[in-house]
Amino acid sequence: MTDWSSVRVLVTGGSRGIGLGLAEGFLQVGAAVAISGRSPDALGHAAQRLGEHGDRLHCIVADVADPRACAVMAAEAQQRLGGLDVLCANAGIYPECALDELGVEDVTAIMTTNVAGTIFAVQACRAALKASGRGRVVVTSSITGPVTGYPGLSHYGASKAAQLGFVRSAALELAADDITINAVLPGSIATEGLDGLGADAIARMLACIPQRRLGTPADIAAAARFFASEEASFVTGQTLVVDGGQTLPELPESG
Numbered sequence: 001m002t003d004w005s006s007v008r009v010l011v012t013g014g015s016r017g018i019g020l021g022l023a024e025g026f027l028q029v030g031a032a033v034a035i036s037g038r039s040p041d042a043l044g045h046a047a048q049r050l051g052e053h054g055d056r057l058h059c060i061v062a063d064v065a066d067p068r069a070c071a072v073m074a075a076e077a078q079q080r081l082g083g084l085d086v087l088c089a090n091a092g093i094y095p096e097c098a099l100d101e102l103g104v105e106d107v108t109a110i111m112t113t114n115v116a117g118t119i120f121a122v123q124a125c126r127a128a129l130k131a132s133g134r135g136r137v138v139v140t141s142s143i144t145g146p147v148t149g150y151p152g153l154s155h156y157g158a159s160k161a162a163q164l165g166f167v168r169s170a171a172l173e174l175a176a177d178d179i180t181i182n183a184v185l186p187g188s189i190a191t192e193g194l195d196g197l198g199a200d201a202i203a204r205m206l207a208c209i210p211q212r213r214l215g216t217p218a219d220i221a222a223a224a225r226f227f228a229s230e231e232a233s234f235v236t237g238q239t240l241v242v243d244g245g246q247t248l249p250e251l252p253e254s255g
C-alpha cells in the first residue's frame, strides 16, 4: 500500500481546474504538494481554497513553456518539499480556433505550452524523480486528439496526441531511472472553463456522455493517484481514459 504521507507531488497548472483537483486529491490522502502556474494571484486563490491543507501546500510561479523556468520550478519544488516523487504535468491551454483561421502564433502557443511544456517539465524534474527511487510522471492529455476530434480544436488535438507520443518514448528512457510515466485522458470535466458555456451547451455535452454527468477534477485525481501509487509501479507508457463512457458508443443512439 502507498504511504501517501511520505509522497511529494508537483502539479503544473495547479492553480485551477483539473490541476487544482489533482492537488486536492493528493493533499486529501496526506501527500505534500507544490502547485505551479504563471499567475501569482491564481496561485494565491488556490492556496486559499486548499487552506485546510496549508501546512503541506506550496505555490511556485513558473511558465512551463520556458525550460529555464522549469529548471527553477523543479529546484524550488525539491527544496520546499524535501525531494520529489510525483510530477503531474498538467498545465495546458485550449483556445478554440477554426482550422482556416489558425496562424503561426496560435499553433506555436499551443504546441509550446502543451507539448514543449510537458517535455520541459519532465526534463527538469528527472533528476529529482530519479533521486526519489520511485519517481512517477502523470501527464494530463485528453480524449480530444488521441481518441476523438472536435471542430475548432484541431491544433489542441494535435498537441494532446503529441503528448502521448512523448509519453511512450520517454517511458523507455525514464525506466532506467525507475521512473514511470503515464497519461490520463479526461473527457468533459466540470471546471471553471466550462462556466461560461451556458445550459444548452452543457445539455448537449451531457447527451453524449452515457453516465449523464460531467466528470469532476476528483475523477481525474483518482486516476492520477493510481498511476502515482506503489501498486502501479510496473505500469509505464500507458493511458487511462476517464470520460464516463463518452468515447464508447458505436452508434449515437447506443450512448
Ligand code: NAP
Binding pocket: 012, 013, 014, 015, 016, 017, 018, 019, 036, 037, 038, 039, 040, 042, 062, 063, 064, 065, 090, 091, 092, 093, 094, 113, 117, 140, 141, 142, 143, 185, 186, 187, 188, 189, 190, 191, 192, 193
Ligand atoms: P484551466 O482551468 O484553464 O487551468 C489551466 C492551468 O494551467 C492553470 O493553472 C493555468 O495557470 C496553467 N497554465 C496554463 N498555461 C501555463 C503555462 N504556460 N505555464 C504554467 N502553467 C500554465 O484548464 P483545465 O480545464 O483544468 O485543463 C487542465 C489540463 O487538462 C490541460 O492540459 C487540458 O488540456 C486538460 N484537459 C481538460 C479537460 C476539461 O474538460 N477541462 C478535458 C481534457 C483535458 P496560469 O494561467 O496562471 O498559468
